[in-house]
Amino acid sequence: MRLLFLGDVVGRAGREAVIAALPRLRARLGAEFVVVNAENAAHGFGLTPEIGRALFAAGADVLTLGNHAWDRREIIPYIEGEPRLLRPLNYPPGTPGRGAGVFAAGARKVLVANVMGRLFMEALDCPFQATRALFATHGLGRTVDAALIDVHAEASSEKQAFAHSFDGRASLIVGTHTHVPSADARILPGGTAFQTDAGMCGDYDSVIGMQKAAAAARFWKRLPGERLAPAEGEAAICGVFVETDDATGLALRIAPVRQGGGLSEAMPEGV
Numbered sequence: 001m002r003l004l005f006l007g008d009v010v011g012r013a014g015r016e017a018v019i020a021a022l023p024r025l026r027a028r029l030g031a032e033f034v035v036v037n038a039e040n041a042a043h044g045f046g047l048t049p050e051i052g053r054a055l056f057a058a059g060a061d062v063l064t065l066g067n068h069a070w071d072r073r074e075i076i077p078y079i080e081g082e083p084r085l086l087r088p089l090n091y092p093p094g095t096p097g098r099g100a101g102v103f104a105a106g107a108r109k110v111l112v113a114n115v116m117g118r119l120f121m122e123a124l125d126c127p128f129q130a131t132r133a134l135f136a137t138h139g140l141g142r143t144v145d146a147a148l149i150d151v152h153a154e155a156s157s158e159k160q161a162f163a164h165s166f167d168g169r170a171s172l173i174v175g176t177h178t179h180v181p182s183a184d185a186r187i188l189p190g191g192t193a194f195q196t197d198a199g200m201c202g203d204y205d206s207v208i209g210m211q212k213a214a215a216a217a218r219f220w221k222r223l224p225g226e227r228l229a230p231a232e233g234e235a236a237i238c239g240v241f242v243e244t245d246d247a248t249g250l251a252l253r254i255a256p257v258r259q260g261g262g263l264s265e266a267m268p269e270g271v
Contacts, residue, residue, distance in 0.1 A: 001108060001146050001246065004031035004257070005174050006239035007181070008066075009041040010202030010209035011230025015051060017237055017260060018201050019058040025259075026059045029241055029271050033105040034059055035112055035148055037176045039066040040200070044210060044230040046071030049078040052085060062086060062103060064114040066152035066177055067121060069097075088116035088152060090130040100134055108145040111138045117153025117162075117177075127151070128165060135169050140249035146171040147249065153177055156196050163194040171249050172242045174198050179208040181238045181256060181263075191250030199238030204261050206231035236261025241268045 004026065009015050018036065026034055036055055042048045046068045055063060062084050069075070069087040079085050079097035089099025100113035113134055115127035131149065138144050147170040151159050159175040166173060168190025174197075175182070181199025188194050200209050207215035210228040217225050239257040244250060255268035 001033065001105060001244045002029060002031050003146060003148060003172060003242045003244065004029055004034045004239060005148065005150070005172065005198060005242075006034070006036045006201055006237065007198030008037045008039060008176050008179055008200040008202070008209075009055070010179065010200050011040065011044045011232065013230065013232050013235040014200065014202035014209070015041045015055065017235035019054055021237055021259070022059040025237070025257075029257075029268065031241070033061050033103070033110050033146070035062045035064060035150065036060040037066065037150055037152070037198070038063040039068045039152070040202075040209065042072055044228065047075055048072050049074060052078065052082065056084065061105070062101070062112045064112070064150040064152070064176070066114070066116060086112060086114040088114050088124065088127075089134065090115050090125040090127045092125060099130070102138065102144055105146070109143070111144040111147040113148075114150045114152065115162075117151065117155060117158040119158045120154040128162065131162075131166060135166070140169065140171070145246070145249050146244050148172045149174070151175050156182070159196050163188060163192065167192045168250070171244045171251055172240065172254070174240050181258065185240060185254045185256050187251045187254055191248065193240070193242045193251035193254035195240050195254065195256065198240050199258070201237045201239070202235050203231035203233040204236050204263060205233050234261050236263045238263070
C-alpha cells in the first residue's frame with residue numbers, strides 16, 4: 001500500500017498550496033491513503049470546519065491535530081461528528097473527539113492515531129501508555145493492513161524514543177510540530193518507517209511559518225508583543241511517502257516529499 005503523510009499545514013499559504021497540489025500529488029505518487037496534519041491551518045492556530053472540509057475535498061483521507069486542537073471553538077461540534085478528524089489520543093477521558101480510528105482504503109484497513117508528546121508540551125496522559133493500549137486492540141495483520149501514527153511533539157528525543165518503542169507495530173511513525181523537515185527518513189530495524197519531523201506545508205521564508213519580524217522581535221525583546229501571523233509567501237509542501245508490504249503491513253521504502261516554496265525538491269524515485 002502507498003501512504004502519503006503531509007506535515008503541519010500553516011495558514012492560508014499552506015492550505016491553499018495543499019488544496020491545489022494534493023489531487024495531482026496523490027495521482028503522481030499513486031497514494032492510496034493520505035493523512036494531513038491540519039492543526040495550524042486556520043491563520044496558524046487551529047482548524048475550522050470549513051477548512052477541514054476543503055482539505056477532505058482535496059484528497060485527504062484523515063486530518064490530525066496537536067496542541068492547537070482547541071484554538072477554534074467551532075471545532076468542538078465538528079470533531080464530535082467527523083470521525084476522520086483526530087485530536088491527540090492521550091487527552092484525558094471525556095475530551096471531545098477521538099484520537100485514533102480505523103479507515104477504509106479500498107478493501108484494506110488503515111489504523112491512524114495522533115498522539116502528543118509531553119516534553120516541553122502540555123502535561124497530558126502518557127502517549128506511550130495510550131499507544132500501547134491502542135495496539136492491544138489493533139495490530140498489523142490482525143485487525144488492520146497498515147498503521148500510521150502522527151507524533152506531535154517538541155523534542156526530537158521523545159519522537160525517536162516513541163518510534164523505537166513501537167518499531168514493528170506500525171507502518172509509519174512520523175513526527176510533527178517543529179515545522180522543519182528532518183533529514184533522517186529511514187526504516188527502523190523492526191520494519192517501521194520513521195522520520196523525526198515531516199516539516200510544514202507553508203511559507204519557509206518565515207520563522208516556522210510565522211512572519212519573520214514579529215517572531216524575531218520576541219527573541220530580541222523577550223516580550224510577547226503582537227500576536228504572530230502566518231507568512232503568506234509561496235508555500236512549500238513537505239511530507240513523507242511510504243510503501244508497505246501487503247503481507248505484513250511493514251514498510252518497504254520511505255522517502256521525503258518536498259515541492260515548491262524554495263526548498264530543494266524531493267520525490268520518491270520512479271514516480
